[in-house]
Amino acid sequence: xxxxxxxxxxxxxLQQGWDILAEQVSLPVAxxxxxxxxxxxxxxxxxAQQNNxxxxxxxxxxxxxxxxxxxxxxxxxxxxxxxVPQLICAVEAGxxxxxxxxxxVGRYHFELVANLLKSAPLELFCFVDSxxxxxxxxxxxxxxxxxVNLLLEIGxxxxxxxxxxFAELTSLIKACHAYPSLQIVGLGFYEGIIGGEHAEQxxxxxxxxxxxxxxQLHQQGMFACSEPIVSGAGSAWYxxxxxxxxxxxxxxxxxxxxxxxxxxxxxxGIYHNAQQAILKRSEAAxxxxxxxxxxxxxxxxxxxxxxxxxAIVGMGKRDVAFDAGLPKPEYHYGTYCKRLQSLNSDFYTxxxxxxxxxxxxxxxxxxxxGDMICFSTSHPCLTFDKWKHIGIVERDWVITKxxxxxx
Amino acid sequence: xxxxxxxxxxxxxLQQGWDILAEQVSLPVAxxxxxxxxxxxxxxxxxAQQNNxxxxxxxxxxxxxxxxxxxxxxxxxxxxxxxVPQLICAVEAGxxxxxxxxxxVGRYHFELVANLLKSAPLELFCFVDSxxxxxxxxxxxxxxxxxVNLLLEIGxxxxxxxxxxFAELTSLIKACHAYPSLQIVGLGFYEGIIGGEHAEQxxxxxxxxxxxxxxQLHQQGMFACSEPIVSGAGSAWYxxxxxxxxxxxxxxxxxxxxxxxxxxxxxxGIYHNAQQAILKRSEAAxxxxxxxxxxxxxxxxxxxxxxxxxAIVGMGKRDVAFDAGLPKPEYHYGTYCKRLQSLNSDFYTxxxxxxxxxxxxxxxxxxxxGDMICFSTSHPCLTFDKWKHIGIVERDWVITKxxxxxx
Numbered sequence: 001x002x003x004x005x006x007x008x009x010x011x012x013x014l015q016q017g018w019d020i021l022a023e024q025v026s027l028p029v030a031x032x033x034x035x036x037x038x039x040x041x042x043x044x045x046x047x048a049q050q051n052n053x054x055x056x057x058x059x060x061x062x063x064x065x066x067x068x069x070x071x072x073x074x075x076x077x078x079x080x081x082x083x084v085p086q087l088i089c090a091v092e093a094g095x096x097x098x099x100x101x102x103x104x105v106g107r108y109h110f111e112l113v114a115n116l117l118k119s120a121p122l123e124l125f126c127f128v129d130s131x132x133x134x135x136x137x138x139x140x141x142x143x144x145x146x147x148v149n150l151l152l153e154i155g156x157x158x159x160x161x162x163x164x165x166f167a168e169l170t171s172l173i174k175a176c177h178a179y180p181s182l183q184i185v186g187l188g189f190y191e192g193i194i195g196g197e198h199a200e201q202x203x204x205x206x207x208x209x210x211x212x213x214x215x216q217l218h219q220q221g222m223f224a225c226s227e228p229i230v231s232g233a234g235s236a237w238y239x240x241x242x243x244x245x246x247x248x249x250x251x252x253x254x255x256x257x258x259x260x261x262x263x264x265x266x267x268x269g270i271y272h273n274a275q276q277a278i279l280k281r282s283e284a285a286x287x288x289x290x291x292x293x294x295x296x297x298x299x300x301x302x303x304x305x306x307x308x309x310x311a312i313v314g315m316g317k318r319d320v321a322f323d324a325g326l327p328k329p330e331y332h333y334g335t336y337c338k339r340l341q342s343l344n345s346d347f348y349t350x351x352x353x354x355x356x357x358x359x360x361x362x363x364x365x366x367x368x369x370g371d372m373i374c375f376s377t378s379h380p381c382l383t384f385d386k387w388k389h390i391g392i393v394e395r396d397w398v399i400t401k402x403x404x405x406x407x
Numbered sequence: 408x409x410x411x412x413x414x415x416x417x418x419x420x421l422q423q424g425w426d427i428l429a430e431q432v433s434l435p436v437a438x439x440x441x442x443x444x445x446x447x448x449x450x451x452x453x454x455a456q457q458n459n460x461x462x463x464x465x466x467x468x469x470x471x472x473x474x475x476x477x478x479x480x481x482x483x484x485x486x487x488x489x490x491v492p493q494l495i496c497a498v499e500a501g502x503x504x505x506x507x508x509x510x511x512v513g514r515y516h517f518e519l520v521a522n523l524l525k526s527a528p529l530e531l532f533c534f535v536d537s538x539x540x541x542x543x544x545x546x547x548x549x550x551x552x553x554x555v556n557l558l559l560e561i562g563x564x565x566x567x568x569x570x571x572x573f574a575e576l577t578s579l580i581k582a583c584h585a586y587p588s589l590q591i592v593g594l595g596f597y598e599g600i601i602g603g604e605h606a607e608q609x610x611x612x613x614x615x616x617x618x619x620x621x622x623q624l625h626q627q628g629m630f631a632c633s634e635p636i637v638s639g640a641g642s643a644w645y646x647x648x649x650x651x652x653x654x655x656x657x658x659x660x661x662x663x664x665x666x667x668x669x670x671x672x673x674x675x676g677i678y679h680n681a682q683q684a685i686l687k688r689s690e691a692a693x694x695x696x697x698x699x700x701x702x703x704x705x706x707x708x709x710x711x712x713x714x715x716x717x718a719i720v721g722m723g724k725r726d727v728a729f730d731a732g733l734p735k736p737e738y739h740y741g742t743y744c745k746r747l748q749s750l751n752s753d754f755y756t757x758x759x760x761x762x763x764x765x766x767x768x769x770x771x772x773x774x775x776x777g778d779m780i781c782f783s784t785s786h787p788c789l790t791f792d793k794w795k796h797i798g799i800v801e802r803d804w805v806i807t808k809x810x811x812x813x814x
Contacts, residue, residue, distance in 0.1 A: 023513055023514040023515045024515060025515060026491060026516060026519070027513060027515075028515070059760060060725075060762060082761070082762040083433075083721065083762065084433060085433055092562055101664055102710065102721070103711055103721075103760070103776070105708045105709075105710045105712040105721065105776060105777050106430060106433070106434060106708050106777065107430040108430045108431060108432060108433055110433075110434070110688070111435060127710050129713065130711060130712060130776040132776045132777060133776045133777060135776050136776075155711075155713050157714070159713075159718055160711075160713075160760070160763060160765070161710065161711035161713055161719050161763075162711070162713060163713070164713060164714065184482075190433050192578075209661050260628070300514045301513050302512075303509065303510040303512045303568065304510055304536050304537060304562075304567075304568035304569070305537060306562050306566075306567075306568055306569060306570070307535065307564070307565075307569060307571065312567055312568050314490065314510075314512065316468075317730065317789060318788075318789075318792050318814060322730070323724065323729070323730070335514075335794070354467060354489070354788050355467060355489040355490065355509070356567060356568075358567070368537060369510070369512060369537040369539045369540045369543075370512050370513065370540065370543050374538070375798075381725075381761050382724060382725075384795065385725050386792065386814070388814075407725060407793070
């Protein structure tokens with residue numbers, strides 16, 4: 001049996017569509033609303049265009065070649081990835097410009113990257129933040145006679161990767177200059193690690209300092225290109241990063257590249273909240289027509305109603321993200337009465353186990369065992385990596401095509 | 408490129424083995440120690456045999472056909488699963504006796520199960536706990552002229568699935584009796600949901616009540632077989648469940664079946680702790696030679712050392728379970744000095760993100776960017792579902808074969 005939807009869905013039927021409500025697929029099933037995908041892709045393309053930044057969506061969210069291609073078609077300048085296998089997936093999908101927003105580490109990875117650079121018309125940018133890594137990269141790629149584009153990573157103190165100050169940055173550059181194979185073409189950063197009460201100001205100041213570094217280095221002729229890249233921004237602060245990029249008093253030319261990953265899928269949890277905060281503080285975001293909407297849904301069966309106001313649903317940690325809020329029941333479909341109804345907040349997920357979710361229900365609920373519940377999610381990345389195939393649906397919940405994921 | 412290890416490992420090389428320490432695979436990589444698997448499988452087989460219970464390991468933990476077959480070869484009476492796609496996977500692996508320790512719900516699932524029962528020599532047992540589900544099953548399987556073996560599920564109040572008292576159980580049985588296709592062959596339960604200060608006594612009492620119900624029903628001739636099944640036990644309380652099964656004052660014959668899922672892989676977190684508690688309280692467990700050991704490890708690169716005593720490792724929520732304790736650094740391999748060393752508890756994982764883990768290190772650590780760290784894990788189920796292929800290694804960390812997973 002082909003491996004559709006964790007074992008379900010007869011591929012012979014797909015031409016006519018797989019009707020979820022008519023029980024033509026195995027539940028749980030993960031689906032994306034076509035209209036929501038379009039709306040989200042369009043929204044972010046508009047945002048980038050109107051603010052003169054280039055969009056390199058982080059592909060780690062979906063790891064779906066079909067969605068990489070779609071994002072490219074909607075104007076993305078590059079696709080961002082976090083690992084070498086992810087890079088290979090993007091290249092195999094036909095993506096020609098990729099940011100590896102992470103350190104390139106390990107001999108086996110060096111070999112894979114060298115092979116890619118020799119065999120494909122690929123413009124690749126890698127982050128680097130340590131002198132040991134510079135030596136390892138330089139020794140290897142000098143021997144291979146392959147040039148590697150580097151973005152020097154600047155990090156937040158107490159944060160993640162990246163050098164913490166200008167002195168370290170200068171040492172890193174010196175180390176790079178010993179290797180003709182290593183081309184410094186810009187700076188990279190990730191501000192998403194910044195939190196706390198003054199997060200917005202801290203993000204602003206951090207991005208300002210990165211641009212100041214970039215300006216200084218550019219004036220000193222430290223970059224191997226005339227228009228170096230400055231790249232940052234995850235899904236929570238892309239507006240602040242963009243604002244600083246736009247308004248920083250830089251005298252040199254830069255390519256400003258943002259890398260949000262979750263906008264295409266979005267959610268009704270952490271990224272919904274982040275986007276609401278963005279709309280509150282950002283004129284640029286408010287100026288874009290429409291809004292981001294959650295495109296990802298999981299349908300699952302009610303498998304047990306063992307106590308009043310309490311349902312067990314056949315969906316668990318194996319099927320949906322649970323690290324940043326539990327899935328939210330949105331619709332109930334009565335398989336006996338054939339009726340689809342929205343659920344209000346009296347219905348909520350109380351707990352989740354590996355293969356089950358526990359729901360609390362109001363006293364007057366109409367759920368029966370064998371009915372279906374449709375959930376929205378929080379943190380799309382950790383739902384996507386649970387599925388090898390995800391259905392694309394129209395508003396009638398009929399799957400008309402499928403996309404693959406490659407985790 | 409074939410999809411080994413998230414994009415790594417040249418399949419041409421496998422005959423000679425893939426040497427992790429010689430950087431012949433992409434990291435992160437998940438591997439199982441062959442010797443630990445053997446030891447664990449043997450330990451639990453001994454436990455079941457010496458205590459006169461049948462072993463139906465929960466396959467949801469690994470979802471690996473190769474491991475299902477291995478468990479069967481080591482004396483498992485059946486394989487347990489949680490969903491219909493998991494059932495299909497087990498049957499395709501050649502398993503002939505399966506417990507679906509969950510409600511069978513949904514027309515598409517009914518069809519899949521009917522096809523399996525018609526086409527394969529399969530002994531299948533399904534849980535049931537609701538009258539609506541009995542009607543749905545009975546209507547469908549009567550029409551198909553296929554018989555389904557049911558285990559009536561007894562649940563814990565405030566817990567998960569299962570009827571909560573004998574009156575509900577009696578109604579459920581009455582409903583079943585209207586359908587010749589439905590054969591009641593025993594009772595099923597899951598005690599793992601019980602917690603709190605008096606968990607051990609509560610588990611004992613719960614299992615006692617289930618066996619009392621079984622006894623009563625058996626005497627009333629409610630089962631469709633002479634030796635009905637009573638099945639329970641996850642990985643945390645199998646000793647207590649077994650003890651009650653062994654010592655309950657039952658006058659009728661039963662097949663007692665336990666369903667632990669995590670013993671084969673084990674861990675250094677929640678199931679290590681659970682097993683330590685078992686060894687403290689259970690004479691039967693102490694009587695078994697050897698012990699359960701953690702067999703699953705993740706190797707990952709040190710990608711950044713941005714601050715003193717702080718390392719970033721290329722392994723994240725996409726690679727390892729994080730819901731029941733973070734992965735524990737066990738070994739450091741210096742790729743420059745070619746030295747493998749055990750790590751003590753001064754090295755620990757502080758935080759994990761989608762693709763990164765943050766480690767705290769003692770001041771005198773010897774880590775360099777490009778070195779490798781080997782982690783043990785907590786909660787094997789949620790590490791397994793991150794990998795399509797897992798390597799089997801000997802003590803020298805050379806992968807000699809691979810197994811597949813089917814999530």
